[in-house]
Amino acid sequence: MNTQFSPFEESLWHATAIKAPLTSSLEEVIKTDICIVGGGYAGMSTALELAKDGISVILLEAKEPGFGGSGRNAGHCTPTFHYYSLTALRKVLGIERAKNLIQRQTSGANIAAEYIQKYQIDCEWRQNGYFEGALIKSRLSLLQKKAESYAEVGCPSILITSEQAKKLTGSDRFFGGWLLKSGGHLNPLSYARGMARAVLQEGGLIFTESKVDEVEQINNGWAVKTSKGKVIADKVIMCTGAYTDGGWKDLDKTFNIQKVFVAATNPMPKDVRRKVLPFDGTMHDGRGDICVYKYDGEGRLVVSMFPVGKRGRDLPYTKKMLLDRLRWLHAAIPEGTQWDYFWFGELDMQRHTIPRLYHLAPGVIGCTGLSGRGVPTGTMLGGILSDWVRGVRDQELALPLEKLSTVPAYMKIAPSLMLRWYGIRDHIAARLEGTELPPHA
Numbered sequence: 296m297n298t299q300f301s302p303f304e305e306s307l308w309h310a311t312a313i314k315a316p317l318t319s320s321l322e323e324v325i326k327t328d329i330c331i332v333g334g335g336y337a338g339m340s341t342a343l344e345l346a347k348d349g350i351s352v353i354l355l356e357a358k359e360p361g362f363g364g365s366g367r368n369a370g371h372c373t374p375t376f377h378y379y380s381l382t383a384l385r386k387v388l389g390i391e392r393a394k395n396l397i398q399r400q401t402s403g404a405n406i407a408a409e410y411i412q413k414y415q416i417d418c419e420w421r422q423n424g425y426f427e428g429a430l431i432k433s434r435l436s437l438l439q440k441k442a443e444s445y446a447e448v449g450c451p452s453i454l455i456t457s458e459q460a461k462k463l464t465g466s467d468r469f470f471g472g473w474l475l476k477s478g479g480h481l482n483p484l485s486y487a488r489g490m491a492r493a494v495l496q497e498g499g500l501i502f503t504e505s506k507v508d509e510v511e512q513i514n515n516g517w518a519v520k521t522s523k524g525k526v527i528a529d530k531v532i533m534c535t536g537a538y539t540d541g542g543w544k545d546l547d548k549t550f551n552i553q554k555v556f557v558a559a560t561n562p563m564p565k566d567v568r569r570k571v572l573p574f575d576g577t578m579h580d581g582r583g584d585i586c587v588y589k590y591d592g593e594g595r596l597v598v599s600m601f602p603v604g605k606r607g608r609d610l611p612y613t614k615k616m617l618l619d620r621l622r623w624l625h626a627a628i629p630e631g632t633q634w635d636y637f638w639f640g641e642l643d644m645q646r647h648t649i650p651r652l653y654h655l656a657p658g659v660i661g662c663t664g665l666s667g668r669g670v671p672t673g674t675m676l677g678g679i680l681s682d683w684v685r686g687v688r689d690q691e692l693a694l695p696l697e698k699l700s701t702v703p704a705y706m707k708i709a710p711s712l713m714l715r716w717y718g719i720r721d722h723i724a725a726r727l728e729g730t731e732l733p734p735h736a
């Protein structure tokens with residue numbers, strides 16, 4: 296079991312998020328229809344969907360809402376699949392199930408927008424689009440395919456020219472790129488805390504500092520036990536993600552932990568903001584070894600990358616590398632820019648990269664493996680997991696219910712090998728095209 300999670304308090308969001316609603320720990324025995332374990336987006340969107348419909352629901356969280364990936368991510372809400380093409384997804388899931396999942400995932404940012412609007416969640420929400428650029432010309436054909444495939448399923452998705460990309464992003468480095476207008480970004484911890492408040496508002500109960508140690512079958516349901524209390528429920532949903540700390544045996548073996556780091560600059564002056572990312576959306580530089588960035592509510596540039604080699608391990612090098620990379624993309628970023636915040640977090644990686652639903656026992660399911668698109672995915676999962684509660688047949692669920700299985704051993708090294716390979720591939724393509732490489736690439 297991995298309980299060596301990165302410190303929660305180091306993130307920008309921890310310093311700037313709205314206050315969490317008042318909650319307490321479980322110190323009694325309570326009966327409910329549904330017990331949810333884990334207060335991340337997946338658990339809370341499910342609690343919200345159920346509570347809204349008058350189903351009695353109790354959510355137990357080991358620490359506080361948003362303690363896991365949901366409170367410390369980079370804040371991009373990009374409603375796409377980051378590994379599978381839509382065609383590949385149809386092959387993996389079958390046409391009907393894929394159609395259902397694609398519809399839900401591509402609506403992820405709109406569902407977030409609805410929650411934010413309905414429950415007045417103050418979380419720096421912007422829905423100005425997601426831009427994935429082409430730093431090498433040959434990448435444009437791939438982006439064109441992506442743009443077309445998402446447009447075919449009804450998304451506001453287009454390929455844009457280098458002039459349009461320059462106007463949108465302020466950078467003249469791109470040969471063009473893919474613009475998905477439905478993409479959004481936010482302060483993730485504020486969103487998580489706002490969701491928790493919404494669950495309470497709809498009549499759901501949340502207990503914090505209430506780590507579930509055991510889920511035990513009893514006569515007509517389940518006893519979900521913490522050190523000081525117990526919830527008796529008809530059905531249980533485990534949504535403990537990368538931050539799984541006990542609760543259900545071997546659920547933490549369904550994924551491997553992949554670290555990610557996020558860094559935030561000092562607030563950019565107004566004149567810089569007019570030139571750098573004037574569209575105030577999510578920016579993906581389009582390299583396989585991804586670098587994604589956006590503004591927070593105070594005008595800080597928030598950038599995330601995967602640690603590879605000394606990147607992430609050697610802090611002074613990493614900070615210099617990040618600034619060199621951003622300033623290469625946007626010359627208007629001042630030379631003396633500081634990194635005010637730098638933090639790590641954990642992803643629950645598994646080879647499918649779409650979330651996995653596990654049938655753990657009659658009346659108990661687990662959902663892990665959201666990988667790196669958890670903001671829209673966790674948000675839309677409430678719809679799928681509440682379908683299961685309402686008795687939608689397994690065949691009709693948007694995700695298959697699988698037997699608990701251990702993540703293949705190669706997943707320990709596969710993500711970092713892939714990143715290295717993508718880096719080499721981009722390197723070779725740039726050399727062949729005679730295109731300048733970003734610094735430290």
Ligand SMILES: Cc1cc2nc3c(=O)[nH]c(=O)nc-3n(C[C@H](O)[C@H](O)[C@H](O)COP(=O)(O)OP(=O)(O)OC[C@H]3O[C@@H](n4cnc5c(N)ncnc54)[C@H](O)[C@@H]3O)c2cc1C
Nearest residue numbers: 333335337357363364365369371507536540640668669670
């Ligand atoms: C650094 C970083 C950057 C990321 N950037 C992005 C991004 O920009 N966009 C994006 O879409 N996704 C991003 N992600 C991924 C996204 O944050 C996650 O996929 C998503 O938040 C996972 O949500 P979840 O509900 O599955 O789990 P989590 O949010 O991890 O929640 C699980 C909760 O379960 C609780 N728990 C664990 N064990 C127990 C127990 N025994 N009893 C009770 N409670 C328990 C934990 O305390 C935790 O609060 C990023 C992740 C990280 C770490």
